[in-house]
Amino acid sequence: MFQLGKRRLGSNGPEVSAIGLGCMGMSEFYVGGSEAESIATIHHALDRGVTFLDTADMYGWGANEELVGRAIRDRRNDVFLATKFGNVRGPNGEFLGVRGDPDYVRSACEASLKRLSLEVIDLYYQHRVDPKVPIEDTVGEMARLKEEGKIRFLGLSEAAPQTIRRAHATSPITAVQTELSLWSRDAEAEVIPTVRELGIGYVAYSPLGRGFLTGQIKSRDDFPEDDFRKHHPRFQGENFEKNIQLVREVEAMAKEKGCTTAQLALAWVLAKGEDIVPIPGTKHVRYLNENIGALEVKLVQQDLDRLDEILPPGAAAGPRYHERGMATVNL
Numbered sequence: 583m584f585q586l587g588k589r590r591l592g593s594n595g596p597e598v599s600a601i602g603l604g605c606m607g608m609s610e611f612y613v614g615g616s617e618a619e620s621i622a623t624i625h626h627a628l629d630r631g632v633t634f635l636d637t638a639d640m641y642g643w644g645a646n647e648e649l650v651g652r653a654i655r656d657r658r659n660d661v662f663l664a665t666k667f668g669n670v671r672g673p674n675g676e677f678l679g680v681r682g683d684p685d686y687v688r689s690a691c692e693a694s695l696k697r698l699s700l701e702v703i704d705l706y707y708q709h710r711v712d713p714k715v716p717i718e719d720t721v722g723e724m725a726r727l728k729e730e731g732k733i734r735f736l737g738l739s740e741a742a743p744q745t746i747r748r749a750h751a752t753s754p755i756t757a758v759q760t761e762l763s764l765w766s767r768d769a770e771a772e773v774i775p776t777v778r779e780l781g782i783g784y785v786a787y788s789p790l791g792r793g794f795l796t797g798q799i800k801s802r803d804d805f806p807e808d809d810f811r812k813h814h815p816r817f818q819g820e821n822f823e824k825n826i827q828l829v830r831e832v833e834a835m836a837k838e839k840g841c842t843t844a845q846l847a848l849a850w851v852l853a854k855g856e857d858i859v860p861i862p863g864t865k866h867v868r869y870l871n872e873n874i875g876a877l878e879v880k881l882v883q884q885d886l887d888r889l890d891e892i893l894p895p896g897a898a899a900g901p902r903y904h905e906r907g908m909a910t911v912n913l
Contacts, residue, residue, distance in 0.1 A: 591783030
């Protein structure tokens with residue numbers, strides 16, 4: 583069986599599996615699947631060498647952390663676990679804003695440790711930057727939690743280059759996570775060059791464009807009403823039609839390469855640099871195996887040039903989040 587390699591998070595960070603597993607969809611936002619299947623997928627991931635797991639306290643109001651905690655209870659030494667804080671939700675799931683004040687950072691960490699049934703979190707991200715709190719205060723508290731042995735490495739998600747610099751000057755940041763895929767290439771302009779300059783690792787979430795780049799979505803009718811993509815800007819109206827045409831071109835290229843559309847899209851992310859670790863999400867073993875297969879897809883410069891022609895930066899129609907979501911990124 584194909585052996586999964588490793589990649590290092592930054593110049594001085596830990597080695598993790600060359601691709602990770604995003605666990606969000608196991609508990610919220612995407613429908614279908616069962617808890618048993620999700621846990622089986624996590625176990626299969628660990629068996630295949632996918633040991634870098636990603637969750638957050640907001641996914642399913644904490645249910646996702648609990649699920650991941652149950653799944654890894656007897657396999658803790660096999661796992662490099664990342665979770666996040668900062669997105670505050672009310673009792674009915676409503677979003678109440680972003681918090682990065684030191685008291686909240688500490689209480690969120692304690693709550694995550696309890697839900698995960700862990701003594702230490704491997705990588706702790708600020709999920710979104712709180713514009714009301716100096717990043718130095720937020721990261722300062724994260725550094726204190728590290729000193730106390732509650733977290734091992736510090737991370738930021740969707741932070742702007744200047745924020746990353748200020749945070750890293752306060753306490754070393756190990757990884758920055760933002761969206762990166764063939765149809766979300768914003769990070770290439772400033773974020774990735776910034777983290778490379780500073781020796782920080784880069785983690786790419788939604789590397790398959792929330793499923794759009796798998797080629798399996800043919801129509802908006804493919805989504806049940808409670809799937810969040812039904813109301814996502816890139817999945818609506820004219821945007822959907824424009825984007826589906828682009829994916830069909832990627833699909834045609836994948837057929838020529840003898841791989842799936844998803845594997846080609848993931849291989850593109852992997853080819854952007856050895857310092858980039860994508861974390862495609864799935865709750866199905868068959869898709870996990872497909873994603874691992876992307877590591878065997880070799881892209882030459884001609885392939886990369888062709889993909890640049892199909893989906894250059896800014897080619898995807900529609901913003902990557904709705905207006906409220908876009909207001910919380912790149913801060």
